[in-house]
Amino acid sequence: MRQYELIERVKAYDPTADEAILNRAYVYAMRMHGSQLRASGDPYFAHPIEVAGILTDYRLDTATICTALLHDVIEDTPVTRKDIDEMFGEEIGELVEGVTKLSRLELNADHIRQAENLRKFILAISRDVRVLMVKLADRLHNMRTLNFLSKQAKRERIARETLDIYAPLARSIGCHRICSELEELAFEHLNPTARDAIVKRLER
Known part of the structure; x- marks a missing residue:
């Protein structure tokens, strides 16, 4: 899913959605995951895009869609909770950290x-x-x-x-x-x- 397609899906159910922060989260996650690959051989960033797309079907708010895009950056890249807070605010930082904690459960x-x-x-x-x-x-x-x-x-x-x-x-x-x-x-x-x-x- 391309960047503009994800934005369009969110705007379809939430016309007031903050496009700037969605675009920022998309680009930031894509840059952080860089050349990482999935087991399928696809770029790793294809995964958070698909996760975000699934959540648009449930008409989730902008913070949740941003969290979906960013949900693996703390676990799989050098990004920290502080970095997320500074770039996207504490609400998204807390959500991303929450997902990271669940992912770390054995x-x-x-x-x-x-x-x-x-x-x-x-x-x-x-x-x-x-x-x-x-x-x-x-x-x-x-x-x-x-x-x-x-x-x-x-x-x-x-x-x-x-x-x-x-x-x-x-x-x-x-x-x-x-x-x-x-x-x-x-x-x-x-x-x-x-x-x-x-x-x-x-x-x-």
Whole structure:
């Protein structure tokens, strides 16, 4: 998605959106991620753009769209929370830091009780639901591109984590469409044979 296309999508539901800060966040994140690549071979910056695009479908505010564009810069580049605050203000800085904290959690959902406790913990530390929305959109795009990861064990771990933690979180805050897609994508990787059989049956 090009810069102007993202701005147009936001302006379509929020005519008063601050174009200047959206443009600044777009350019800044693109510059910071530089030559980084995804497992697919695509430029890394394609990922935050897609995350931002997902959130425009939910008509999220300008600060959240900026956060989506910037959500990996603290974790994956030399950028600090202070840098974000100075460039974009404390609201966006706090949101980006919140997403970073969620990303750093070591998720291990081998047991249902463990997964339930972790969901409660994530909800507790996500004081602003916008942090959780960005994280869910981040997970959704990562699941859409999961097939590019070469190691099957890692794909299955991420799919299980998605099914046990992120899909229920999406459901708990009313994002049923994200929940359904996360479940479907996770199922594809955890039980591809059964999934293919269901698809063939439905196509008859």
